Structures are given as C-alpha cells and as structure tokens.
Amino acid sequence: MDEDDTPAAPPRPPEVRFAVLGTVRVWRDGTELHAGPPQQQALLAVLLAGAGRAMSLPQLIGLLWGGAEPASATNVIRRYAGSLRRMIQPDLPRMASGQWLVGGGGGYRIDVDEDSLDLLGFRALYARAREARDEGLIDAAVRLYVDALALWRGPVAAGISAEVRGHPLFTQLDNERLTVAVEAADLALRHGEAGPVLASLQTLADQHRLEEHLHSKLMLALSASGRQAEALDVFHRLRDRLRTELGVEPSAVLSEAQQQVLAKTPPPAPSQARDEAERRSDQPVRRRHGSLLPRPAQLPAAPADFVGREAEVDSLLRQLTAGERTPPASSTMIINAIGGMAGVGKTTLAIHLAHRVADRYRDGQLYVDLRGFDLNGSAMTPAEAIRGFLENLGVSPQQIPDGLDAQAALYRSFLADRRMLVLLDNARDAEQVRPLLPGSAGCLVLITSRNQLSSLVAAHGAHPLALDVMSTESARESLVRRLGADRVDAEPEATQTIISLCGRLPLALSVITARALMNPRLPLGAMAEQLLEAKGSLDAFEGADRSTDIRAVFGWSYRTLSDDTARLFRLLSLHPGATFDVHSAAALGGLTVRRTRPSLAELVRAHLVAEEAGGRHRLHDLLRAYGREATDSYDTADDRDAAHDRLFRHYVQTAHTALRLLDPAHLVTVPAGIGPPAAAGPSSVEAAVRWFQQERLTLTAVVRQAVQDDRPHDAWRLARLLDSMYERVGHWHDWADLQLTALGAAQQAGEPLGVAHAHAGLGRAHSLLRRYESAEEHLCRALVLFEALGDRVGQAHCLRQLGWLMTRTERDVLAIEHTRRALDLYRAAGHLSAQADSLNALAWYQASLGACEDAVTSAVRSLLLYRRMAAGGGSGHGNTWDTLAFAHHHLGNLRRAVRCYERAVRLLRAGGDRYNEAGSLSRLGDTLALAGAAEDARARWRQAVEILTPIDPDWAAEIQEKLSATVSAS
Known part of the structure; x- marks a missing residue:
C-alpha cells in the first residue's frame, strides 16, 4: 500500500471528567464547561448520582419534579439530554446518541468509570482502603481513606434544588461519606493517627449538626490531638441542639465519648466494639436516655391458611438478599408498596412476608393500621401514627414534641442505625406514608394500599408490588385448607363454579368458605347454585360485618x-x-x-x-x-340508555373506519343515524387488524347488547360490518355464532335484507369451518332472498361464494359456472373490485382444471381492473398475484411463480389478510421445493404453520406433515 493510501487515524475522543461530590462539574480536555440551566444541571446530577445505572423516564420525572411534573416533562428531559450531549461533544450530529450520555430502554445513563467520575473514584478508593485495613496495612489504609474523603468538595450535588437533593438517591450518597468518615476515624484513632481524618470530621460535623455518632468521633479525634477543650465544647453544643430541636438527651454513644474525653481513655478497638455490639444485639434495645427498652413486636398473628403468592414472596426475598449483599456504604432502605383492589389479600400477604423475615430485623417490628379506607372516614393522621410508634419505642407522651416535622425527626432518630421492620397497613396515599418512613438503611418498610403510591416509587425508590386475584390452583388450595380435601374433592364442578363466580378474589372466597363452615351439611353444589342465581349481584357475598362484606369493602374505595x-x-x-x-x-x-x-x-x-x-x-x-x-x-334509566347508545355508535363508527382500511372497495355503509366514521379510529392496516383482534369478543357482546336493548336493526348491521374482518383474521366459530345472533336480530326486525346477509355470512363462515353441507344451504337461502329483493350485488356475492364451495366439494365445472354468473351481475352493477375478485376466482378454477393459459389471461384481466381502482383492491390484489403464481407453477414457469408468490405475500401481509397470506406462503414453499430450494421451502412452510395454527389448525396440521416429511427425507 502506498504511503498516501494509509487511512488517517481516527480522531482522538475528548477526555471528559464529571464531578458530583460537591457542585456538579464537567471538564472536556481539561477545560471546565458550563452545565446549563438549573433543571439541566439537576438532570446531570441525577444521572451522575446513578453512577452508570440506567434511569427510566418515569424515574427521572419523579426525581426532578417529585410528582408535580408538567405535561411536557418527557420532552423537557429529552431536550436537556440532547443539550448535555452537545455540550460534551460539540461536533455531535443532531439526534445522535453520543459516547457518554447513552439512551435506550426508555431512559438514560452516563457511561463513566472511576477515572471519569469522582463518585466512582471515591468508591474505588474506599474499597481499596478496606482491603488494606483487612490485610493489616494500616498506614496505607488510612491514606486511602483520607484520599477518598478528599474527593468530596461539599455536599453531594450542591447547588441543585433542595427538593431534588432530598431524594434518597442523594441522601444515601451523603450517608456513604459519613460511613467512610466514621470507619476512617475508628481506624485512625485506634492506631494513634487522628490528625489525617480530623479535617473531614469537622467538615461533616458542620453539615450534619445532629448526627451523634459522627460528633462522637470528632470529639475523640480532637481529644487525641490534645484539644480536649474543643472536644468538650463539641459535646456541649450538640447536647444543647438535641434538647432544643428534638427535646431529647444525648445518646449513650455521645455520653460515652464525653467520658472518654474527660478520662482521656483511648477508644475501644474495632473488634472489641463489634463484639460489644453483637453482645448487645441479644439484649433489649437501648433508648436514647440510656435506659433499657423492650423491642417492639407489633405484628398481627401470621395468617394460618396462607396459600399461593409464591412469585410475590420470592420477589421480596430476592430484594432483601440483594440488599444484604450491598456494601454498607451504599446500602439503602427497602420499601415495598403492595397495591391491589379491595379484598385481594394485600394485608394477608404483607403480614405473611413480615413474619417470614422478622428474624432479620433484630431491633423489632412496628405495625399500624392507617385506616386509609375506613367506612367512617376516620383515616389515621401521620402524627397519630408517629406518636404511637414513639410511645412503643419508650418515649413518654410529655417528651414527644409538637408539630409533625419535629415528631418525624425524633422518630427517624430513634430508628437510626437500627434494623427494624415497619408495616404500614391500609394506607390512603403517599402523603399519609411519607413522614412514617425511617431514615435508616437497615430498615424494611412494607406498605399496603388500595391506591397506587406512584410518588413513593418515583421519589423514594419504593418497589411496587401489584397484587392480582389468586390463581385457580391457589384458590382451590385455599378451599381445601379451610374445608378439607374430602369435601372439595367430592364436588369438583361445584368447586370450580364457586371459584369462578368469586372471581378468584380472596375476600369473596373467604365469605363463601365461612358460610360453608357454618353449614357443614350443605353441599357445595347447593352453594354454587345460590351463586349462579345471584350472578351479577353482590347479595351472595354479604359478610358477618362490614370488614368482610364485599359491598361495604368496595364502597370504601368508591367513596374516595x-x-x-x-x-x-x-x-x-x-x-x-x-x-x-x-x-x-x-x-x-x-x-x-x-x-x-x-x-x-x-x-x-x-x-x-x-x-x-x-x-x-x-x-x-x-x-x-x-x-x-x-x-x-x-x-336514571335514560342515563343508562344514552350510555349504551353512545357505546354502540362508537363501535359502529370505529368498525367502519377499520373496514375502509382493510377493504377500501367494500360497499358497506354506516347505518343511518350513526354519524361519520370515528376520527380516533385505527389509522393503518396493522392498527385496524390489531383493533379487531382486541375488540372481537367485545363487538360480539355489543351486537348481543343491541338485541337486548330492542335494537335488532342496528345489531345485524354491525354484524355485517365485521364479516370482512373475520374472514381475514380467523376465529370462524365466533363468526358463525355472531351471524346466528344477527340472523335472529334480522328476523326479529322483520328485515329480509338483514336475513339474507346473515345467511350469506353463515354460509361463508361454515365454508371455512368445512361444514360444506350447511354452508351450501345458507348460501342458497341467501341467494333466493337477494333475488326476491332484486339485489344484484348480494346475488353475485352468494354465487361467488358458492363457486368457492363447489371447488371444495370437487364440482369445479359448476364453480366456473357460478363465478361467470357472479361476474355478469357485478358488471351490471358496475362493481369494479368485485369484478376483479371474480376474475381472480375464475382464474383459480381454470388453473385447477388444467386450463393454465386461460387462467393467466383471467388473472391478468383481474390485475388490470385493480390498477384502474384509485382505492386499490385490498387483499384481492394479493390474491390475484397468488393465482397467477399458481398458474405459472403448473405451467412449469417456476422462477416466475416464485416472484408472483413473493409479491402476493407482501400485498396480503400489508392488507392484514393473514389467512390468505398463509396460503400463499404454503404454495410458495411447494414451488421452492420443486425448484430444489428445500431449506427456503421449509422456512415458508414454517411461517404458514405459525399463522394458521390459531386460525385453521387442520390446515396447519397438513402443512406440518409436509414439513416433517421433507425434514425426515433430508
């Protein structure tokens, strides 16, 4: 290679460094950059505090706005993210992702390491300090601790709003700094090297004015440096603040530090301190005054008949295990918010979980029923709950300060450095819960609520646990536990009926189970009959009191x-x-x-x-x-009738919009008085298919509702709108059932046109279900009715469907005759798309009889008609390319056949016609196999089987046999 041909070396990426331990700062190639407006700086701070973890958009919104976000919050974050990327990399093209601020998964993260982010550098030095300490390299360990603390230039993310900095994401980082400083002080004091850590302790003590453990280390460090007077002054000033601001005396740890300063005794070795802590862990917890206090153990009794919920229990246990493996400096309080509808078993699960893990929280368990949905409206205030907790922690009522903030601060102080489990049951909202959250990383908080506590998830990192109804298996097991296996096994059908009519709701099952226990001779079948008779009513679920009465329990939620x-x-x-x-x-x-x-x-x-x-x-x-x-x-009854009418109009309008997308040439119009097609309906073929698949069963229910509302005319017209959709998507049994309903509605309305259309729909559905005899009967009835009505298009539709049916019953000549008659009628009516469809059908029958040249001619004529139509031919266009391919295949023009099939598949897929797409794929596989492309053939057959399995399993099985045979042969 010539020298001039040597590729240029890629440009060196800029060296970028970030800082969050203090004010938020960014450098590029040694030059400090301005991080933008305050909200943009806050976004950068959040991402840096995440230290490389991906943060979702909901998390970012919760952190930056705390539940009061504007409607444009998502766009604001994306705009700031783009600005930060261009700040870091000015030459970055617009919309490019960049090297450092990485998007994906619905959020963002900063791609950093210990060399580019001070937080990760701090953690790396801390880890090395602990390793050196454990290896006995004390001097090196102290230096590493000091180096780690020196990276801090102030409180984390100083300068951003206090609301954002108050989030646990940031407060936990400040706690990491405290942990490292205390560890460094312990090591330095024990080995007579207090000087190096003194500056960090003084800085932190100024920032954390009520942190007693930290101040005790500062006192000892000052004393070890010969500054006893200053050490005692630290004690006296903190004691005054504790009395004034919290109304409490210094804790034992601070008083012991004072005694050591007065006596000038050295602090205990870390190992001795740990031994003492372990010895005390088996003793009652010490109150801040130094007197002994029994551990609170307030959990209600564990539910005796708890069953199921394995996934939810496993999820919590995994969270706890992960939290216990986290290094102390970065550990966090675990909050689980268990939500779900009334009666779903939230409290039962929470109490069961609490008992499972209670032994991990040696300092006790606190429990309160917050009465968030009390029937009398007397929800407990946060202040009431905190006062109850404080009294159970040994604080006399006279010592509890006034004001919620002061009470919450005292409560958090009592739980600091303790491992406690707090169960907040039946919470109304996040505002009721927030003051009750401990500040200690070693605590577990379980919350139950009928409301979603989304702001706790966003602002406090709570883990949401949405509780659904029980599985059928768990519901049956709960009946077995209460009623005994013999009684349940003896009546399996009745048991299943009870479970189904209770909706697998634990409270409903409990009410019925209690009734069965009170009436041991009453068969479960009789109870099932009572439930069936009361279906649609809650009369069967009246409990002995309001707490177990389904109607009352639901009412508590409804009234909010x-x-x-x-x-x-x-x-x-x-x-x-x-x-x-x-x-x-x-x-x-x-x-x-x-x-x-x-x-x-x-x-x-x-x-x-x-x-x-x-x-x-x-x-x-x-x-x-x-x-x-x-x-x-x-x-009123008029209100309900109006609601039914609005819903019916909505579905008719949306169905018409979907039909226009799937079959643009279809002649069906919206029934008179319904109004224009829905503006908010599906806007693409894919959306139309998806809408129909989602609403299929609902549409059938709406048709039946129209019959019940004495609107038979509307019922059969909506059913007719759905014919083309069913033909494309499948579910032909449901289609046949729908057309039976439509037939009854049209007969009730006395409308022969509706009767004719219902018979025609039944004929097509039965044809696809291979019920050929009944299909022919329905189509012939429809044909007679259309002839009597003078409806040429209706007659032609029936004749064309009869032609298709004739080929399935080996009457191909008759198929051609019916199709030619249909074509003449369509021409007389000027129906271009139907003419094209009929020419395509004629071409298929001609090819089936071996007249492949005639088939090509008919198919080409069909394609020319489709080309003339401005709206296109819907899936019929693709079907004609499939027919042309079929004819070329039998003429031996395999390459041309493959090209035609591939075009057919593309058109049918774009038109949402899954059934005919599968047919083209199957035949394309046949042609490829004949051409020697066995692997390509098998790939097409597999695609066809995947589509047909839920639609036409018999045809899918036929193709699967062909596929299996070729695999075996190969």
Missing part, C-alpha cells in the same frame, strides 16, 4: 373517588366486554378522550380498574356488579 370519576366507574360497569380502551370509556361517559384519561387514571390508582398491556383496561366481575348496583341507584 371524585364525582366525575365515580360517574365514569358506574357507566363502565355497563360495558359488555371483558376489556376496554380509553375511547370506549369516553363513549360510555359522553366525554372527550382528554377528559376521560384523568378519571381512568384515578380508577387505576384506586385499583378499581386494572390496566393491561396495549392500553387496555379490565373491570373485575365483582366490581362490575358493584358498579351496576351503583348505577341503578345513582343514574
């Missing part, structure tokens, strides 16, 4: 809702489907989507509605029953 949200909840109970989206919720409420979202979010937070993937929501059956009782009480 705002008026608008309570109304939406009541109307949602009228929705006939298992799940719903925000658009159908808005239709029921007669609201805009924008006004509906906050109410829906309130219901989700209250666990009255469950949020599922894909923007779907679900209402538990028993909550639905409660909502229907509530709407009967609060809303």
Whole structure:
C-alpha cells in the first residue's frame, strides 16, 4: 500500500471528567464547561448520582419534579439530554446518541468509570482502603481513606434544588461519606493517627449538626490531638441542639465519648466494639436516655391458611438478599408498596412476608393500621401514627414534641442505625406514608394500599408490588385448607363454579368458605347454585360485618373517588366486554378522550380498574356488579340508555373506519343515524387488524347488547360490518355464532335484507369451518332472498361464494359456472373490485382444471381492473398475484411463480389478510421445493404453520406433515 493510501487515524475522543461530590462539574480536555440551566444541571446530577445505572423516564420525572411534573416533562428531559450531549461533544450530529450520555430502554445513563467520575473514584478508593485495613496495612489504609474523603468538595450535588437533593438517591450518597468518615476515624484513632481524618470530621460535623455518632468521633479525634477543650465544647453544643430541636438527651454513644474525653481513655478497638455490639444485639434495645427498652413486636398473628403468592414472596426475598449483599456504604432502605383492589389479600400477604423475615430485623417490628379506607372516614393522621410508634419505642407522651416535622425527626432518630421492620397497613396515599418512613438503611418498610403510591416509587425508590386475584390452583388450595380435601374433592364442578363466580378474589372466597363452615351439611353444589342465581349481584357475598362484606369493602374505595370519576366507574360497569380502551370509556361517559384519561387514571390508582398491556383496561366481575348496583341507584334509566347508545355508535363508527382500511372497495355503509366514521379510529392496516383482534369478543357482546336493548336493526348491521374482518383474521366459530345472533336480530326486525346477509355470512363462515353441507344451504337461502329483493350485488356475492364451495366439494365445472354468473351481475352493477375478485376466482378454477393459459389471461384481466381502482383492491390484489403464481407453477414457469408468490405475500401481509397470506406462503414453499430450494421451502412452510395454527389448525396440521416429511427425507 502506498504511503498516501494509509487511512488517517481516527480522531482522538475528548477526555471528559464529571464531578458530583460537591457542585456538579464537567471538564472536556481539561477545560471546565458550563452545565446549563438549573433543571439541566439537576438532570446531570441525577444521572451522575446513578453512577452508570440506567434511569427510566418515569424515574427521572419523579426525581426532578417529585410528582408535580408538567405535561411536557418527557420532552423537557429529552431536550436537556440532547443539550448535555452537545455540550460534551460539540461536533455531535443532531439526534445522535453520543459516547457518554447513552439512551435506550426508555431512559438514560452516563457511561463513566472511576477515572471519569469522582463518585466512582471515591468508591474505588474506599474499597481499596478496606482491603488494606483487612490485610493489616494500616498506614496505607488510612491514606486511602483520607484520599477518598478528599474527593468530596461539599455536599453531594450542591447547588441543585433542595427538593431534588432530598431524594434518597442523594441522601444515601451523603450517608456513604459519613460511613467512610466514621470507619476512617475508628481506624485512625485506634492506631494513634487522628490528625489525617480530623479535617473531614469537622467538615461533616458542620453539615450534619445532629448526627451523634459522627460528633462522637470528632470529639475523640480532637481529644487525641490534645484539644480536649474543643472536644468538650463539641459535646456541649450538640447536647444543647438535641434538647432544643428534638427535646431529647444525648445518646449513650455521645455520653460515652464525653467520658472518654474527660478520662482521656483511648477508644475501644474495632473488634472489641463489634463484639460489644453483637453482645448487645441479644439484649433489649437501648433508648436514647440510656435506659433499657423492650423491642417492639407489633405484628398481627401470621395468617394460618396462607396459600399461593409464591412469585410475590420470592420477589421480596430476592430484594432483601440483594440488599444484604450491598456494601454498607451504599446500602439503602427497602420499601415495598403492595397495591391491589379491595379484598385481594394485600394485608394477608404483607403480614405473611413480615413474619417470614422478622428474624432479620433484630431491633423489632412496628405495625399500624392507617385506616386509609375506613367506612367512617376516620383515616389515621401521620402524627397519630408517629406518636404511637414513639410511645412503643419508650418515649413518654410529655417528651414527644409538637408539630409533625419535629415528631418525624425524633422518630427517624430513634430508628437510626437500627434494623427494624415497619408495616404500614391500609394506607390512603403517599402523603399519609411519607413522614412514617425511617431514615435508616437497615430498615424494611412494607406498605399496603388500595391506591397506587406512584410518588413513593418515583421519589423514594419504593418497589411496587401489584397484587392480582389468586390463581385457580391457589384458590382451590385455599378451599381445601379451610374445608378439607374430602369435601372439595367430592364436588369438583361445584368447586370450580364457586371459584369462578368469586372471581378468584380472596375476600369473596373467604365469605363463601365461612358460610360453608357454618353449614357443614350443605353441599357445595347447593352453594354454587345460590351463586349462579345471584350472578351479577353482590347479595351472595354479604359478610358477618362490614370488614368482610364485599359491598361495604368496595364502597370504601368508591367513596374516595371524585364525582366525575365515580360517574365514569358506574357507566363502565355497563360495558359488555371483558376489556376496554380509553375511547370506549369516553363513549360510555359522553366525554372527550382528554377528559376521560384523568378519571381512568384515578380508577387505576384506586385499583378499581386494572390496566393491561396495549392500553387496555379490565373491570373485575365483582366490581362490575358493584358498579351496576351503583348505577341503578345513582343514574336514571335514560342515563343508562344514552350510555349504551353512545357505546354502540362508537363501535359502529370505529368498525367502519377499520373496514375502509382493510377493504377500501367494500360497499358497506354506516347505518343511518350513526354519524361519520370515528376520527380516533385505527389509522393503518396493522392498527385496524390489531383493533379487531382486541375488540372481537367485545363487538360480539355489543351486537348481543343491541338485541337486548330492542335494537335488532342496528345489531345485524354491525354484524355485517365485521364479516370482512373475520374472514381475514380467523376465529370462524365466533363468526358463525355472531351471524346466528344477527340472523335472529334480522328476523326479529322483520328485515329480509338483514336475513339474507346473515345467511350469506353463515354460509361463508361454515365454508371455512368445512361444514360444506350447511354452508351450501345458507348460501342458497341467501341467494333466493337477494333475488326476491332484486339485489344484484348480494346475488353475485352468494354465487361467488358458492363457486368457492363447489371447488371444495370437487364440482369445479359448476364453480366456473357460478363465478361467470357472479361476474355478469357485478358488471351490471358496475362493481369494479368485485369484478376483479371474480376474475381472480375464475382464474383459480381454470388453473385447477388444467386450463393454465386461460387462467393467466383471467388473472391478468383481474390485475388490470385493480390498477384502474384509485382505492386499490385490498387483499384481492394479493390474491390475484397468488393465482397467477399458481398458474405459472403448473405451467412449469417456476422462477416466475416464485416472484408472483413473493409479491402476493407482501400485498396480503400489508392488507392484514393473514389467512390468505398463509396460503400463499404454503404454495410458495411447494414451488421452492420443486425448484430444489428445500431449506427456503421449509422456512415458508414454517411461517404458514405459525399463522394458521390459531386460525385453521387442520390446515396447519397438513402443512406440518409436509414439513416433517421433507425434514425426515433430508
């Protein structure tokens, strides 16, 4: 290679360093950069404090705004992230990710190491200091401790807002510094080297004016340096602050340090201190006054019949284990927020978990029922709860200061450096809980609430644990535990009915189980019958008192809702489907989507509605029953009828929008009076298919609801809108059931046109289900009705479907005859897309009879018609390319056949026609196999099997046999 051809060396990336131990700072190639406006600096501080950990957008929003974020919060973060990237790398192209601030997974992280971030450098020096100490290299260890502390230039992230700095992400870093300083002081004092650590201790004591452990080390270091008067002055000033600000006396550790200064005795060796701590750990906990205090053990009794919840229990135990493995300097308090609907077993799980891990918290357990959803509205205030905790920790009522802030500070001081378990049961919201959180990293906090405590997750790093209803297996096991295996096993069907009608809700199961225990001779079958008779009502779940009465328990949650949200909840109970989206919720409420979202979010937070993937929501059956009782009480019959009407219009409009995307040439129109197509409906073929798959069962329920509401005309017209979607997506048994409902509705309405369309739909569905005899019967009935009505397009549709049916029953000549008649009728009606579809069908039948040249001619004529249509031909265009490929295959033009099949697959996939896409893939595999491309053939067959397995398992099995045979042969 010539010298001139040598590639230039890539430009050296800039050297970038970050600092967060003090003010937030950035350097590039030795030059300090301005980190931008305050909020941008706060974002950088958060990412640096994360020290390379990825931070999701919800976490960042919670940290920066603390639950009061603007609507534009996500965009603000992204804009600041882009600004930071360009600040660090000025030549970075717009929208590029950059080298240091890395995006991905819905968030950001800073890519740093111990050389580029002072926090990681501090931790690395601390780790090396401990290694040197453990190896007996005391001088080296002290130097490393001092070097680590020297990296701190002030409080972590100094200069950013106090609200952001108050987050545990930052306070825990300040605690790391304290831990290292205390360890350094212990080592230095024991070996007579107090001087090197004195400056760090003095700086930290100025910042942490009430931290007694730190001040005790400062006193001893001053004394060891010959400055006894200053050491005693530290004691006296701190004692005065404790009395004035907290109303308490100095703790034992501070008093002991004072005595050592007065006596000039050296501090105990670290090993002696540890031995003493271990000896004391088996003794009652010492109160701050020095007197003995029994450990609180307030947990309620462990639930005797606890079953299931293995995943939730394992999740908590893993968190605890991970926390115990974390180095002391970076350990954090573990907070678990257990949420779920009323009666789902939150308290039972929390108490079970607490008993499982209680032995890990040697200093005791605190428990309080916060009465967040008390029927009388008497939720406990945080001040009441803290006063109760303090009294149980040995503080007399006279010593408890006034004011919530002072009480919370005293409470945290008592729990400092202790391992305690705190169970806050039945919390109303985060504001009730926040003052009750300890400040000690060694504590575990379990919280239960019917509301989502999202601000605790965002601002305090709580682990959310959303509790669902029990599994069927766990529900059955709970019945076995209470009623005995013999009684449950003797009536398996009744047991399953009870579990199903209780919705697998633990409280409902408990009510029914208690009734069974009180009536040991009553068969479970009789109880199941009672539940079936009361289905849709909560009468069967009345408990002995309000705490076990389902109606009362649900009422506690319902009464916390705002008026608008309570109304939406009541109307949602009228929705006939298992799940719903925000658009159908808005239709029921007669609201805009924008006004509906906050109410829906309130219901989700209250666990009255469950949020599922894909923007779907679900209402538990028993909550639905409660909502229907509530709407009967609060809303008029006209209100309910209007809600049903709005929902029906919404589904008709959206179905029409989806149909226009899937089949642009389809002639079906929206029924009169429904209104224009939905503006918020699906906007692409993929979205239309996805919408139909999500709403399929709901649409069937809406059709049936229309029949119940005495709207048979609307019912059969909505069913007709769905024909083309079912044909593409599958679920033909459901399609047949829907058309039976439509047939009954049309007959009830006395509309022959509706009867004809229902018979035609049944004929097509039965054809695909291979029920050929009944399919022909329905199609012939439809044909007669369309002829009587003079509906040429309806006649042609039936004839074309009969042609398809003839090929399935080996009557190919008759298939061609029916198809030619259909083509003539379509021409007379001027229906271009149907003419093209019929020419395609004719071409297929011609190829099946061996007239492949004629088939090519008919297929080309079909394609020319599709080209003439401005709206395109929907999936029919792809089907014609498939037919052309089929003809070329049988003419021996294999290369041309492959190209045509590949084009057909692309068009059918784009049109959302999964069934015919699978057919093209199967036939493409046949052609590739004949051409010798066996592996490519098998790949296409596998794709076809994957599509067809849920749609047409019989056809999928046929292709799988072919695939298995070729694999065996190879």
